[in-house]
Amino acid sequence: MIRDAAREFAQNELLPGVIERDEKQHFPDSLVKKMANLGFMGIMVNPKYGGSGMDTISYVLVMEELSKVDASAAVIVSVNNSLVCYGLEAFGSEYQKQKYLTKLATGELIGAFCLSEPEAGSDATSQKTSAIDKGDYYLLNGTKNWITNGGRADVYLVIAQTDKEKGSHGINAFIVEKGMKGFHVGPKENKLGIRGSDTHTLQFNDVKVPKENRIGDDGFGFKFAMKTLSGGRIGIAAQALGIAQGAYELALKYSKERKTFGTEISNHQAIAFKLADMHTEISAARHLVMKSAWDKDQGKNYDTSSAMAKLYASKVAMKQTVEAVQIFGGNGFVKDYHVERLMRDAKITQIYEGTSEIQKIVISRSILKE
Numbered sequence: 001m002i003r004d005a006a007r008e009f010a011q012n013e014l015l016p017g018v019i020e021r022d023e024k025q026h027f028p029d030s031l032v033k034k035m036a037n038l039g040f041m042g043i044m045v046n047p048k049y050g051g052s053g054m055d056t057i058s059y060v061l062v063m064e065e066l067s068k069v070d071a072s073a074a075v076i077v078s079v080n081n082s083l084v085c086y087g088l089e090a091f092g093s094e095y096q097k098q099k100y101l102t103k104l105a106t107g108e109l110i111g112a113f114c115l116s117e118p119e120a121g122s123d124a125t126s127q128k129t130s131a132i133d134k135g136d137y138y139l140l141n142g143t144k145n146w147i148t149n150g151g152r153a154d155v156y157l158v159i160a161q162t163d164k165e166k167g168s169h170g171i172n173a174f175i176v177e178k179g180m181k182g183f184h185v186g187p188k189e190n191k192l193g194i195r196g197s198d199t200h201t202l203q204f205n206d207v208k209v210p211k212e213n214r215i216g217d218d219g220f221g222f223k224f225a226m227k228t229l230s231g232g233r234i235g236i237a238a239q240a241l242g243i244a245q246g247a248y249e250l251a252l253k254y255s256k257e258r259k260t261f262g263t264e265i266s267n268h269q270a271i272a273f274k275l276a277d278m279h280t281e282i283s284a285a286r287h288l289v290m291k292s293a294w295d296k297d298q299g300k301n302y303d304t305s306s307a308m309a310k311l312y313a314s315k316v317a318m319k320q321t322v323e324a325v326q327i328f329g330g331n332g333f334v335k336d337y338h339v340e341r342l343m344r345d346a347k348i349t350q351i352y353e354g355t356s357e358i359q360k361i362v363i364s365r366s367i368l369k370e
């Protein structure tokens with residue numbers, strides 16, 4: 001039912017304006033409201049905090065269907081669910097849940113997750129953003145880059161260094177509200193893909209963050225980020241899966257309509273074999289994504305399975321969207337047929353929430369310590 005609801009919404013509501021939103025870099029404001037009404041902004045959050053109370057498998061099904069049509073809308077959902085709502089529900093105080101989670105889960109507010117910096121994207125412990133303990137509040141200074149929902153968000157989870165000497169143990173996560181004095185939203189990035197999403201640089205100049213807005217015990221920020229990102233990687237793996245599946249479905253349909261040399265191109269083995277590879281690899285990716293979601297739902301450790309799902313699904317998305325463009329030939333190179341956008345959107349899934357190389361670090365460390 002949840003998959004069908006997401007599919008129907010994607011086909012009826014996301015599809016009509018998706019080319020224009022991509023071209024003009026328009027954030028889908030009214031569509032985010034509709035997704036909120038469907039419960040997609042807080043899918044896994046307990047209903048007592050305003051969420052839909054569903055599991056990670058349901059979340060993955062929604063992410064795949066949205067991403068088949070509009071990966072930009074999907075990443076707005078993913079960041080709000082995985083990085084912001086999950087982070088607050090799992091590790092926030094009751095005060096923080098009542099004040100922020102209840103509104104983020106219903107989509108009344110939008111959230112952003114701020115870890116990356118000009119010199120700390122992959123190397124996440126090298127945070128330059130600092131938060132100095134001033135008694136009742138922390139004084140926050142620094143710059144964050146590549147922040148999804150950066151301009152549209154109301155609530156920002158900001159990772160900052162509080163004690164340089166302590167390395168990863170001297171990092172904390174803070175809840176920062178838009179409108180706090182000294183918080184500035186910088187320019188919007190002009191991106192290759194997911195152009196309908198809103199990516200900004202953020203600046204913090206002597207922002208006073210109340211003590212009660214620190215998440216967890218002092219020094220918990222790095223672990224908070226790592227644990228939250230593990231779940232985020234399941235969402236991005238599902239996004240990659242959806243992008244690949246969307247391109248495959250379009251290519252399959254087109255191959256049965258387009259004729260060359262007197263027959264539909266699907267009758268040429270060169271095309272049929274591409275479709276066979278696409279279907280096989282996308283199915284394998286789906287198994288990894290579902291396994292990781294299942295691990296999380298079962299309360300098992302999902303750090304490695306989410307890294308594997310993201311690594312493989314993003315690779316398949318990139319490879320198979322290129323193949324879809326090839327099947328469409330010249331038509332694949334123009335915007336009306338959607339596959340060129342899916343190809344551009346696929347690339348980010350190999351970069352954000354940890355590059356493919358970071359996923360390999362996570363996976364290889366886990367194999368080697370076994």
Ligand code: CAA
Nearest residue numbers: 115116121122124125148168223226227303352353354358
């Ligand atoms: N869960 C809990 N704790 C964890 C953990 C996890 N998954 N991963 C690491 N830790 C703990 C370690 O156990 C260690 O704790 P102790 O010191 O107590 O033993 C501590 O954290 C430090 O760990 P490491 O020594 O492994 O840290 P590292 O510096 O070697 O980094 C890394 C490991 C995996 C490379 C990590 O830096 C990483 O994941 N980097 C990528 C970050 C990332 O994904 N950035 C993307 C930005 S977010 C984004 O894209 C959002 C968006 O808007 C879409």
